[in-house]
Amino acid sequence: DAKTTQPTSMDCAEGRAANLPCNHSTISGNEYVYWYRQIHSQGPQYIIHGLKNNETNEMASLIITEDRKSSTLILPHATLRDTAVYYCIVRVYFGNEKLTFGTGTRLTIIP
Amino acid sequence: EAGVAQSPRYKIIEKRQSVAFWCNPISGHATLYWYQQILGQGPKLLIQFQNNGVVDDSQLPKDRFSAERLKGVDSTLKIQPAKLEDSAVYLCASSALLGTDTQYFGPGTRLTVL
Numbered sequence: 410d411a412k413t414t415q416p417t418s419m420d421c422a423e424g425r426a427a428n429l430p431c432n433h434s435t436i437s438g439n440e441y442v443y444w445y446r447q448i449h450s451q452g453p454q455y456i457i458h459g460l461k462n463n464e465t466n467e468m469a470s471l472i473i474t475e476d477r478k479s480s481t482l483i484l485p486h487a488t489l490r491d492t493a494v495y496y497c498i499v500r501v502y503f504g505n506e507k508l509t510f511g512t513g514t515r516l517t518i519i520p
Numbered sequence: 521e522a523g524v525a526q527s528p529r530y531k532i533i534e535k536r537q538s539v540a541f542w543c544n545p546i547s548g549h550a551t552l553y554w555y556q557q558i559l560g561q562g563p564k565l566l567i568q569f570q571n572n573g574v575v576d577d578s579q580l581p582k583d584r585f586s587a588e589r590l591k592g593v594d595s596t597l598k599i600q601p602a603k604l605e606d607s608a609v610y611l612c613a614s615s616a617l618l619g620t621d622t623q624y625f626g627p628g629t630r631l632t633v634l
Contacts (some may be wrong), residue, residue: 510562
């Protein structure tokens with residue numbers, strides 16, 4: 410069973426903020442939200458993860474709602490190189506639970 | 521720091537033939553993963569090693585797929601005999617620690633079975 414729901418595709422204008430939503434209404438208290446992306450012909454690349462507080466790193470920001478049932482990945486100033494498939498994954502932080510990839514959101518940055 | 525290396529990048533074989541893929545993880549990473557990615561789908565874990573021991577191979581089709589990591593460093597994944605439905609990208613990933621740590625992926629090997 411899929412733990413997350415993402416839109417199939419999105420477009421964003423170059424230079425604008427790209428906001429990628431993810432629903433995870435059945436998330437458990439000990440599960441984190443992870444984001445990976447996969448640029449064409451490359452392996453997936455880790456972006457960010459969080460539990461309940463908003464997180465920011467050099468690549469993106471992660472906003473998790475207070476009830477933790479959904480989250481948004483924000484790429485603040487999208488470039489053409491951000492065109493990729495973005496995967497939202499929930500998994501337990503401790504332990505050996507595997508990364509379970511869905512079909513993700515195909516983000517296209519438009520010049 | 522060098523990333524995860526995989527070879528070959530592309531392979532075309534006929535059904536019922538055998539094929540092997542090689543992966544060299546990031547230096548010092550104890551955990552190694554093999555994923556299969558069919559076109560249009562997300563990667564699916566086939567097998568996970570911790571050093572040279574298997575942690576999870578529950579989704580590995582063991583009648584035709586095998587994998588080893590003899591010295592706890594590089595790894596090979598073999599398919600024998602290949603079927604048409606094995607056409608996919610085979611991705612190798614590594615992480616420093618079991619479970620919690622970020623996984624770093626290689627570029628993958630694209631296999632086409634004719």
